Each structure stands twice: as structure tokens, then as C-alpha cells.
Amino acid sequence: MTAKLKISGARIFDGNSFHDDAVLLIEAGQVKGIAPKSAEHDGAATIDASGLLLVPGFVDLQVNGGGGVLFNEQPTVEGIRQICAAHARFGTTALLPTLVTDARDVTSAAIAAGAAAKVAEVPGFLGLHLEGPHLSVARKGAHDPSLIRAMDDDDLKELLACMRAIGCLMVTLAPENVTKAQVKALADTGVIVSLGHSDASFETACAYAQAGVRTVTHLFNAMSGLGHREPGVVGAALASGPLHVSIIADGFHVDPAVMGIAIRGKQGPGRIFLVTDAMSTIGTDLTDICLNGREIRRKDGRLTLANGTLAGADIDMLSSFRFAHETLGLSMEEALRMASAYPADAMGLSSRKGRLLPGTDADFLLLTPELHLQSTWIAGREIFQAGEN
Template identity: 40%
Template sequence: MGYFASQFFDGYRLQSNVVFTVEDGCIASVTPDAEPGQHDVLDGLIMPAMVDVQVNGGGGVQFNEAPVADSLLQMSRAYLTTGTGSIMPTLITDDIAVMSAGADAIAEAHKADPAAIPGVHFEGPHLSAAKKGMHSAAHIRPLSDDEFALFTRKDLGRVLLTVAPETVSPEDITRLVEAGVIVSAGHTNADADTCFKAFDAGATGATHLYNAMSALTSREPGVVGSALYRDDVYCGLIVDHQHVHPVSATLAIRLKGDDKLMLVTDAMAPAASDADHFIYQGIKVLRQGPTLKLADGTLAGSVLTMEEAIQHTRFDLNIALESTLKMATSTPANFLGLSSSIGTLQTGSQANWIAVNDALQVQRVWRNGVCMS
């Protein structure tokens, strides 16, 4: 099957008049500066389906509260309508039974469609109580053999683990990385020296930059300064104008560049749905306009979608279109080590793409080469 797109973004570059073909659910060829010929002409800007490495829930379901494969199917379907083709379902701090059940669900969903569910993000439980945010203090705990065995399962696809570097030693970070786990610093009050030791030990990410981490100050760079300083560290950024001030977001993008700054949602159950609340470990979290908050006013994730994230980044922050799209596609895919299959439209990539209009609103979506809308 062949297609023609007058506007085409391959995950890295904007191209014009591209013919691309699909075979067996994958991109078979990409030819720029071509003529439409007999190919199916697609309207709008064609780009890879987006990649979100931090999705706690969506479509009305919260993964921790329903850690089963049907939840992942519901989340995946909901986010596909807003242009996200690959999600890393995120289990926030909980007991080992919930984490294990969630891992079983991930293994099932990953086997069925590894592009849609490329892996799992364990956000906790090895965090700092001082920067726990909405995470349950009762379940924050040191790394044990049980968790290590869970994080290093071989049937989960990519495993991303957010830890507070002051609670997990550099030696344990190295042990996790050597076992294939991607380690990110988050929900942490660590100083710069502790962060640098974690990065030297193999940690390669900073989870939702600025939020739930020690700030950059004149005499202590904290986690924010450390992550921005290191060229080898990827930073996730929630561009909903609630978690991060637009000036701070813009500065981070300028410093990290579009190859190390990735857009994330940190979305909860109400995202991509009409739900007005969700429950986490018996606590009701309310949707208040564009935010989710606990009763004490603590931000509790977001209702952001990646469609909204690229709109905010492009039009509110005035970031170049190519950079904006890259931060939502190939950059998170590269962070996961999966850019040959997701987040790009190149020969061999999974045929997951979307069409957006000039306002970056999703018009149509394709999964495995099949139009879904």
C-alpha cells in the first residue's frame, strides 16, 4: 500500500512531497520529493504517532486501581484518538502485589502489541518522602530483592524506573542498568553531588523536570540544575502551564535541546475522557478545570494529552514546529532505545502515524498501517 503526503515529518525532519509504502504493518519505503502517482493522497501533516513515557491512567481508568490488561487496552484506545500511539503505562508507588499484578498485565499487553505498549514505567516506590507529591508515604520503601526481581523481568518490554538518588545507591543503580532497566531521577530532594553520582552510575533521565525535585539555586544546583547541566540526561517536561511556568519550560527546552527534552503528560484517569475524578488508594482526586488536585491543593498528575502538549509547546512557547514534534516522537523513543520501531516513520518502523492540521489537531490515526479514524 502506498501513500503520498505533501507534508511529512519522519520523527527528525520535516519533508515535502513524500511517498511512503507499508508492508505487513511496517514502513517499507520512504521517498521524498516524489509525485503522487497512483498513491493514496493524505491531507494534513503526516507524522509518527506520539510516544508518552509517563501515563498513569486515561480514558477513565487508573492503572494502579485496575492493574489488568483491559485497563491498558482502554488507555491505549483513548490516547490513540489524541495522537499517541505508544504509551508507557505508569505504576505509581504501591505495594508489591499491585506492582506485580500490573507487571503481569503489561507482559500480556506488550506481547499482543509491543509498539502500543512498549514497556512499563515504575514511578516509585523508592522515592523521597519529602518530595512524594501524591505518592503514598506508607508504601515508600528501600529497594529489596523482591522489587529488583520485578524490575528485571524479561517479559515487560522496556522497564523505566523513577527513583530518588538519595534512597538508591549508585551501586544499585548500576546493577539495575546492567540488568536492562532505564533509571530516571524523580521525586527526590537530592543535592547535585548525589545526582551526579547517580548519573555516573547509569541513570539517564529526570522525571517531570522541576516537579517533585530539589530546585536550582545559586549555591546548590539540586536535581533541576544537575539534570539541565548533564548533556547525557533526558528530561521529561509537562507542558500544561500548570506544572511548569512557560518561561521555565522554554528555558529547559533551550538548554536541553530537542534531542534530550521529551514531552510527557503524567496523565491520570480523567485524561482523554469526561471523568471528573479518580481514586488512588482510597483518596479521591478531583478534576478542577485543567488540573487534578488533592484536597490540600497538591497537584496530582495531569489531564494533559500529547496533542495538547504539542499545541502548547508550538503556539504558546513558540518552539519551532520540527523541534516540537521531535520532542513528542523520536526523542522519547530514543530515550527508550526504540526509535527504530516507534516514534519515527522510516524504513522498518511500525506503521503508526497520524494526520494533524495546521493547529496540530489530530484528524486521523493509523495503527499498524490500518486507518482507525
């Protein structure tokens, strides 16, 4: 593919607003700009996207698996490659392969795989999300309680080394098993520290936000709830302006009415953004999968352990975006921002991802007017087209 591209004919959403009668100019894998349709772009190949919507690629910060691969079960470069490829078929152009609480050797293997994936420039690989093992047993969700533990000095050193090697790392942890000093040490090096799987009080959650917590993992799920006398982690997530907050929009993890209340009630500038929490089922017809030796059953859009506990989600980002737009009634622009711009902001990557502004990566989607995916592009290169195997 040529280093210069001109995408014409589409209605373009740059992450802030729509542009009609315009073209997207791409050079060396980055957005050169959005210009009038008559604009020249010397030496550029022209792609006719007439009748389509051109929008920023989705950014998913919590992806446990896809395409038949669960990161915990295959913590390798090839595993990461397959997960990224599976989600590209649903519009995700940047993601964090996410490791659910596991043994030390599995965590170390996942970190090594992430470092190798960065060197290999795996399309769609953004960095890693380590969800645990430093969580609260009381709010374990589907995490194996026998593997949950306090963060020690070796853990901290490994996380700091991971950040140096990969440059993009999110860690979900709970105050019950991590100190504020450890949070500060992580945040000071650029690690995105997320509060989740915690029974902490409102006061404690706010104190940890002051120490360096930047985001909250899957709002409402596996955390102390919003009470009228004790606001809990949910209250801290909504009331603390700087916190960015993820939510799973599948209709099972959180009731749509509650999602709407939270979105309307979130104090800014931090915003609520979409994550899939997707498992290996995405893009497959699998009916049963395995995590930490435990069976997870897939039925009617839900993934559950034998006891009925939700265990990740069976949803992709395109479906999550549609849910936000069609079921929650959000404008198309806001639903798109929740799937692209806001997660990029949460990671401190607004200058690179989630928008189609000059200098950002040319990661974008072509959608039909009915919001079906026509093609997925990463760094100005088409990596998936509907109808192709």
C-alpha cells in the same frame, strides 16, 4: 488492510525534516521509505491524504491512565488496552502505562498485566513505567508516603524479571531509597532508570547518573530545585549531557517561561521531551477520581488532592505538542520531536519509534493544517479516525 500502503498527498515530517511532493511507503507494518509522489509500490493500496500533515506518532513515557481507567486501580490487560485506546484518540501511538507508588501486590499485578499485554500485542503498548515506591518522602508529591520504601533484594529481582518478560521498562527512583549498586544492576539489564521525586544534591544526582541513571522524571516537579549555590536535581538534569529529561507541558506544572529557559539551557546530547503524566480523566467528563483511596479533584485543567497538591495531569499529548509549539513558540518540527523522536531516543528505541525512516514502525498521524487530529495509525493500520466512535 493490505500489507502494502502508499500514503499520498500529505506533507510528510520524518522526524528530522519535512518532505513535500512525496509519498510514504509502508510494507508489513513498517516504513519502506519516503519517495517522490510518482513512485510505484507494487500491490499497494493508496490512501489519499491531500492537504494534511503526516507526522510520527507520539510517544508518551508517563501515562497513569485514560478513558476512565487508572492503571493503579485496574492493573490488568484490559485496563492497559483501554488506556492505550483512549490516548490513541489524541495521537499517542506508543506509551508506557505508569504505576504510581502502590502496595507490593498491586505492583506485581501491574507487572503481570504488562507481560500479558506484550503477548497480546495490545496496540500502543510499549512497556511499563513504575514510578516508585522507591522515592523520597520529602519530595513525595501526590504519592502516598505510607507506601514509599527502600528497594530490597526482592524488589530488584522482580524488576529484573519484569525487564526480561516485557523488554521495555522505565523505573523512577530516588537516591534516598536506592543504592548506586542497585541502579547499576538495573541499567546493566537495559532498564531505563529515571531520577525523580528526590531531594538529592547536585553531586549525588550526578553520581547516580554515572551509575546508570538515564533520564529525569518531570523536570522541576518533586525534586530539589536549581539554586545558585546548590544546583540540585534540576541542575544535574540540565548540565549532564547524557541525561534525557521529561517535562509536563500543561502550563500548571511548570511556568512557560521556565520551560523555555530549561529547553534553551539543556546540555546535549540528551534532550527535553514531553510526557503527559495523564490520569484516567483523559477522554472523559469525570470530575473526581480516586488514587490509593484518596480523592483527586478535576477543575479548570488541574487535578489536585484535597490539600491542593497536583496529582498527575489532565492533558493529552496532542495538547502538549500544541502547547510547546503555540505557547512556548517552538518550531513545529521541534515540538513534534519533543513528542515523538526525543522520548523514543530516551528509551533507546530510535530505530523503531518516533521517526518515519526505513525500517521504523509505521506509527503516524494525519493532522489538519490547524493541527487537529484526523487519524491515528499504528503499524500501518488505522486505529482511530476523527468523527468515528
